[in-house]
């Protein structure tokens with residue numbers, strides 16, 4: 642009896658092992674499919690939203706494109722799989738996407754318990770509040786008793802509760818599922834304030850007919866390190882996503898841009914030559930072509946180009962680099978070395 646049950650357990654374990662290894666080869670799956678499935682938001686201007694032609698654009702979309710350039714050699718070979726705050730992790734872990742590029746905050750519980758693999762920070766953010774100017778509120782400290790539009794399944798929801806509790810204030814939550822619903826409710830006056838990541842507030846305000854009628858309050862009540870995530874169990878794929886992000890940051894630090902990357906193939910900086918695959922074959926170490934990072938930079942650009950094009954000071958979103966400046970400029974963006 643004991644032997645039989647052991648045999649059954651062994652067979653089940655073997656079957657699970659096979660399933661796990663069959664599902665582990667995300668790189669092979671993506672290459673066989675010829676398309677990268679990125680889980681992105683349902684629509685957040687500047688980060689991930691369809692343009693007038695229905696083509697998805699934005700900061701997170703560009704990182705999805707960068708990943709596709711690295712693994713498929715084609716930044717356009719992407720599919721945007723939309724997810725709300727609540728559905729994103731379930732969708733990722735159910736295999737509906739290969740990677741999550743969706744203004745997602747790294748937290749202990751998400752990393753360890755959901756579980757997810759995180760790969761660094763593509764945007765250092767923090768939670769803020771937006772209110773109509775005519776409300777006359779100048780500070781979050783004046784929000785006692787306010788009604789607050791808040792998206793479910795987010796860190797925003799948890800921080801809001803912490804902030805009001807620790808300041809001895811109360812609020813009435815108006816819960817919403819996605820950013821479109823938040824915009825609608827806030828604009829219709831169903832809540833006094835809208836709270837989310839400060840980048841999300843700027844992005845949302847930029848879509849209003851009268852952005853100047855709204856003020857973003859000075860308080861930032863949390864740390865929101867936003868970054869990509871993948872499933873547990875596929876180290877090769879996790880390494881790829883980590884180094885796609887690092888490649889964009891190193892490229893900026895080294896002055897390699899989409900415009901000069903061909904000239905940079907003749908650089909006299911050995912790290913640039915390793916990054917671009919002219920010397921050595923870093924790409925081969927995780928199953929990619931030697932030119933994987935060249936393709937990212939040529940087709941999508943370096944970190945600074947991605948930032949400025951989508952959300953920078955010359956876009957309607959108008960975000961300064963702030964904490965997202967390179968470490969060499971006093972910011973936090975810092976890539977480990979390419980060697």
Ligand SMILES: N[C@@H](CCC(=O)N[C@@H](CS)C(=O)NCC(=O)O)C(=O)O
Pocket residue numbers: 681682683684685724725726744745746792794795796797818819820821837838840841842865867
């Ligand atoms: N960073 C926070 C919040 C992320 C979040 O979902 N933000 C909202 C408001 S900016 C959003 O992106 N909405 C887009 C959507 O609904 O799809 C988190 O990871 O929980």
